[in-house]
Amino acid sequence: MSLDKVIYTAHATAEGGRDGRVATDDGKLDVVVSPPKEMGGSGDGTNPEQLFAAGFAACFHSALKLVARRARQEAGESTVEAEVGIGPINGGAAYGLQVRLVVTLPGIEREVAEQLVAAADSVCPYSNATRGNIDVSHAVA
Structure with missing residues (x-):
């Protein structure tokens, strides 16, 4: 890219x-x-994982608010929690990361919330940078 x-x-x-x-x-x-x-x-x-989690959460939240505004949905009370895990890969020869994003969108129907999360994933620079490189999962709380 x-x-x-x-x-x-x-x-x-x-x-x-x-x-x-x-x-x-x-x-x-x-x-x-x-x-x-x-x-x-x-x-x-x-540590670097906390800094990465903070950056990813903030960036994804901004993307979420952008796509919600475009979809005429209220995301004012929304939050994004990022969990960044680190562990060995390739039999311990190197280390890798995984990310789990937990999104809370109060007052928005679950199906709509999941659509907004999917749309935010396509907009967020962190999502675009990590796609295909590390495991990133999304959950709607």
């Missing part, structure tokens, strides 16, 4: 990998990262 044009470019620098610090060039994000306890770390900082 290639972009028609670049509208915005984010810049972040990591120092120390999973056990260090990551910051954006504008200073709006500056966090300590550390492996979670489940991966043998201290769990004292955030």
Whole structure:
């Protein structure tokens, strides 16, 4: 996939990998990262999976609100929860991710909500970037 044009470019620098610090060039994000306890770390900082989950949830929620507005549906009280799992692949030779998005759309019929989630999946940049690369599932709560 290639972009028609670049509208915005984010810049972040990591120092120390999973056990260090990551910051954006504008200073709006500056966090300590550390492996979670489940991966043998201290769990004292955030981790790349949490950052990915936060980004995916926010991006998907924006896409959901866009498609809901186009469909004349009220999504004001909606939420998107992203669960990002990490684990070994290829017999432990590498690591991979999986994502589960749980969407809550109060006051919208389930069938309509599922249609909105499917439409948001085709609009969301994170969905488009991950499609065919990692397992992403969607659930309507």
